[in-house]
Amino acid sequence: MPLVKGGKITADTFVPVADDAELPGDGAILISAARFLGDAEALSRRAGKLGVVWPNNRDVDDLVPWLDRLAVVALAFPSFRDGRAYSQARVLRERHGYRGELRATGQVLRDQFVFMLRAGFDAFEVKKESDAEAFAATVKRYSVFYQPTGDGRITALHRRMQLRHSESAGQ
Amino acid sequence: MYAYDELDRTLINERVSEFRDQVKRRLSGELTEDEFKMLRLQNGVYLQLHAYMFRVAIPYGTLSSVQLRRLAHVARKYDRGYGHFTTRQNIQFNWIKLAELPDALADLAEVGIHAMQTSGNNTRNVTSDQWAGVAPGEIEDPRIWSELLRQYTTLHPEFSFLPRKFKFAITASAHDRAAIKVHDIGLRLHKNAEGETGFEVLVGGGLGRTPFIGKTIKPFVHGHDLLSYVEAILRVYNQYGRRDNIYKARIKILVHELGIEKFAKEVEDEWLQMRDSALAIDDAVIEDIRSRFSYPAYEKLPHMPEELKKAAHDPLFERWRKNSVFTHKVQGYSIVTLSLKPVGGPPGDATADQMDAIADLADQYSFGEIRVSHEQNLALPHVAKRDLPALWKALDKIGVATPNINLVSDVIACPGLDYCSLANARSIPIAQELTRRFANHDTANLIGPLHINISGCINACGHHHVGHIGILGVEKNGEEFYQITIGGRADENAEVGTLIGPAVPYGEVADVVEDIVEAYLALRARPDELFIDTVKRLGVEPFRERVYATR
Ligand code: HEM
Numbered sequence: 245m246p247l248v249k250g251g252k253i254t255a256d257t258f259v260p261v262a263d264d265a266e267l268p269g270d271g272a273i274l275i276s277a278a279r280f281l282g283d284a285e286a287l288s289r290r291a292g293k294l295g296v297v298w299p300n301n302r303d304v305d306d307l308v309p310w311l312d313r314l315a316v317v318a319l320a321f322p323s324f325r326d327g328r329a330y331s332q333a334r335v336l337r338e339r340h341g342y343r344g345e346l347r348a349t350g351q352v353l354r355d356q357f358v359f360m361l362r363a364g365f366d367a368f369e370v371k372k373e374s375d376a377e378a379f380a381a382t383v384k385r386y387s388v389f390y391q392p393t394g395d396g397r398i399t400a401l402h403r404r405m406q407l408r409h410s411e412s413a414g415q
Numbered sequence: 416m417y418a419y420d421e422l423d424r425t426l427i428n429e430r431v432s433e434f435r436d437q438v439k440r441r442l443s444g445e446l447t448e449d450e451f452k453m454l455r456l457q458n459g460v461y462l463q464l465h466a467y468m469f470r471v472a473i474p475y476g477t478l479s480s481v482q483l484r485r486l487a488h489v490a491r492k493y494d495r496g497y498g499h500f501t502t503r504q505n506i507q508f509n510w511i512k513l514a515e516l517p518d519a520l521a522d523l524a525e526v527g528i529h530a531m532q533t534s535g536n537n538t539r540n541v542t543s544d545q546w547a548g549v550a551p552g553e554i555e556d557p558r559i560w561s562e563l564l565r566q567y568t569t570l571h572p573e574f575s576f577l578p579r580k581f582k583f584a585i586t587a588s589a590h591d592r593a594a595i596k597v598h599d600i601g602l603r604l605h606k607n608a609e610g611e612t613g614f615e616v617l618v619g620g621g622l623g624r625t626p627f628i629g630k631t632i633k634p635f636v637h638g639h640d641l642l643s644y645v646e647a648i649l650r651v652y653n654q655y656g657r658r659d660n661i662y663k664a665r666i667k668i669l670v671h672e673l674g675i676e677k678f679a680k681e682v683e684d685e686w687l688q689m690r691d692s693a694l695a696i697d698d699a700v701i702e703d704i705r706s707r708f709s710y711p712a713y714e715k716l717p718h719m720p721e722e723l724k725k726a727a728h729d730p731l732f733e734r735w736r737k738n739s740v741f742t743h744k745v746q747g748y749s750i751v752t753l754s755l756k757p758v759g760g761p762p763g764d765a766t767a768d769q770m771d772a773i774a775d776l777a778d779q780y781s782f783g784e785i786r787v788s789h790e791q792n793l794a795l796p797h798v799a800k801r802d803l804p805a806l807w808k809a810l811d812k813i814g815v816a817t818p819n820i821n822l823v824s825d826v827i828a829c830p831g832l833d834y835c836s837l838a839n840a841r842s843i844p845i846a847q848e849l850t851r852r853f854a855n856h857d858t859a860n861l862i863g864p865l866h867i868n869i870s871g872c873i874n875a876c877g878h879h880h881v882g883h884i885g886i887l888g889v890e891k892n893g894e895e896f897y898q899i900t901i902g903g904r905a906d907e908n909a910e911v912g913t914l915i916g917p918a919v920p921y922g923e924v925a926d927v928v929e930d931i932v933e934a935y936l937a938l939r940a941r942p943d944e945l946f947i948d949t950v951k952r953l954g955v956e957p958f959r960e961r962v963y964a965t966r
């Protein structure tokens with residue numbers, strides 16, 4: 245699956261390591277939540293960047309103590325119909341101030357990119373090559389947003405208020 | 416009326432262009448039907464028995480004449496010349512071609528209409544009292560809050576892939592015309608002891624396979640906190656709502672399984688962590704929305720104009736006026752309900768010509784405004800009383816002045832087996848038969864207010880659980896049978912009806928309803944005891960006896 249990061253298709257520098265496989269001594273790795281929590285203290289002191297794949301039915305609170313040691317949190321969309329990871333993403337970004345890479349994995353399609361970006365994702369393991377190629381065009385589709393989320397985009401409600409203020413200031 | 420500005424219009428247009436691209440990718444095979452399904456549902460497009468069905472939103476039931484004319488245009492150009500108003504303040508078209516849908520949406524977008532989230536597992540069209548803004552005694556116009564919620568729920572980046580559909584309804588009147596107790600979230604605007612306006616929040620109501628009456632989760636949420644509180648509910652539901660079983664995925668099941676206290680605590684914990692976030696809305700924002708609603712420049716008019724006194728000599732006019740004309744908050748004005756339940760007609764249908772004519776009459780007599788009710792009727796909300804006689808003649812000419820509002824032939828019915836691929840039985844022909852049986856106005860008037868609701872399957876699109884008489888189509892050995900419930904209601908005292916006995920075959924349904932009505936006439940304590948109150952007082956037993964004694 246192609247990885248889109250910073251708006252472009254990029255090579256994934258993180259190596260997924262299965263739960264029963266041996267860990268490389270260094271280098272960037274991606275491991276499961278279960279494996280990570282099994283020995284979080286040691287793993288977070290390991291040389292090399294660490295990423296965790298977090299299931300969408302597990303409370304992200306368990307991850308919170310370790311957030312500043314993680315380079316990647318990958319959240320799962322087992323089906324594009326299952327939107328639990330959107331909530332997890334917003335909670336991690338907006339409530340817990342997670343600033344590392346937030347990666348969407350699983351059934352990631354072009355029609356979800358805008359929602360995902362707005363929820364705080366910044367990296368996308370895209371299922372279809374054609375969707376990955378269309379990323380830049382797709383995310384520009386919308387210019388108006390109704391809800392405040394942590395992505396910093398101003399909502400229509402507040403844009404209207406600003407427009408009013410600048411109008412009345414200009415009079 | 417609420418006026419969409421450049422920002423709202425831009426968003427709708429962006430949505431149309433996205434959908435055009437999605438349809439193109441579907442037609443080229445780039446998207447599978449499974450992938451496309453969710454996308455088309457989010458744009459109101461179902462695949463039905465005969466064709467694609469297209470459901471268009473009418474947020475909080477308010478339409479301008481320009482918008483209604485455009486709906487007529489869509490009916491004419493892309494469909495077979497009619498549309499079907501539904502119990503969720505939407506309009507459905509049954510015969511649209513997929514390839515033409517983006518054009519139909521683009522035509523609608525020009526007048527600020529869209530089909531966003533009229534289906535799919537997301538927050539749906541926000542519904543409200545069809546008398547919002549004109550009902551005497553309402554706390555304030557609930558559409559200001561409905562509009563706030565419309566914006567908040569549209570393309571929400573966290574809640575567009577919920578476990579299941581999610582419906583909001585709002586009322587600001589003591590008498591609930593929005594059926595808030597059978598919605599996922601019901602909101603009742605009221606004032607607390609300090610005189611502040613806020614919401615009683617109900618959660619977990621709904622019909623379908625497992626009907627529930629909503630429970631109060633919080634008696635008072637200040638308007639400033641409405642969005643953060645709603646977001647907390649949605650977030651808890653998104654995380655903990657069941658996804659393993661489609662029949663258990665609605666929030667009502669989560670609330671039921673956890674219990675309302677436990678659910679309320681989860682929500683409270685979530686809410687306390689975010690109530691001061693960017694979702695907190697201040698008065699300026701609310702004022703800004705309020706300022707984009709325009710209200711008619713009402714004249715100072717007499718309570719009883721000459722025209723009305725004169726017309727009162729015409730018994731046909733009087734009959735209609737007593738049935739279909741309601742008190743307005745401004746003296747000299749009335750709210751007029753237009754019946755989409757003519758004798759022998761499918762409930763809720765309107766032809767393109769009728770829609771055009773109603774739009775013209777709205778311009779002439781109701782400041783260009785039309786309302787859609789969950790009973791599948793229309794209303795003109797600001798009619799000067801002096802114009803009532805002329806309006807009546809015009810409405811009668813186009814077949815929407817049947818004086819049966821709230822009477823036994825004002826039947827609510829889903830499309831059933833005639834259109835719906837999920838149906839077990841027909842609904843529309845039963846409704847048609849009932850309107851014929853009870854066509855005599857004097858008899859119907861003698862019976863008094865009585866709501867019959869019909870659904871063609873357990874999904875309950877016709878709200879059969881909350882009909883005073885509810886009729887539910889089931890299938891037995893390949894034949895259409897119907898379960899009959901009585902005692903349901905959808906208002907502020909909402910209740911789910913009780914089954915009166917074994918299901919009856921198609922051919923007997925109308926007879927059974929007549930039996931029930933006759934039993935009521937014999938049993939009621941006084942002529943003004945309503946059907947629903949008689950059932951409450953006596954229970955179902957005497958009705959069961961009357962219906963099954965001879966069957
Ligand atoms: C013809 C296409 C239609 C289809 C395929 C359809 C499908 C469904 C399904 C599957 C449900 C059950 C959902 C659940 O409980 O989770 C449902 C419920 C409902 N539908 Fe429809 N429907 C259709 C048309 C309509 C129409 C025409 C109306 C209005 C007249 C309507 C209004 C409703 C309402 C009010 C509910 C109950 C919602 C609740 O439990 O809160 N639907 N529909």
Ligand code: SF4
Nearest residue numbers: 829835838871872876
């Ligand atoms: S109640 Fe059943 S038959 Fe009627 S419209 Fe809904 S899904 Fe179709």
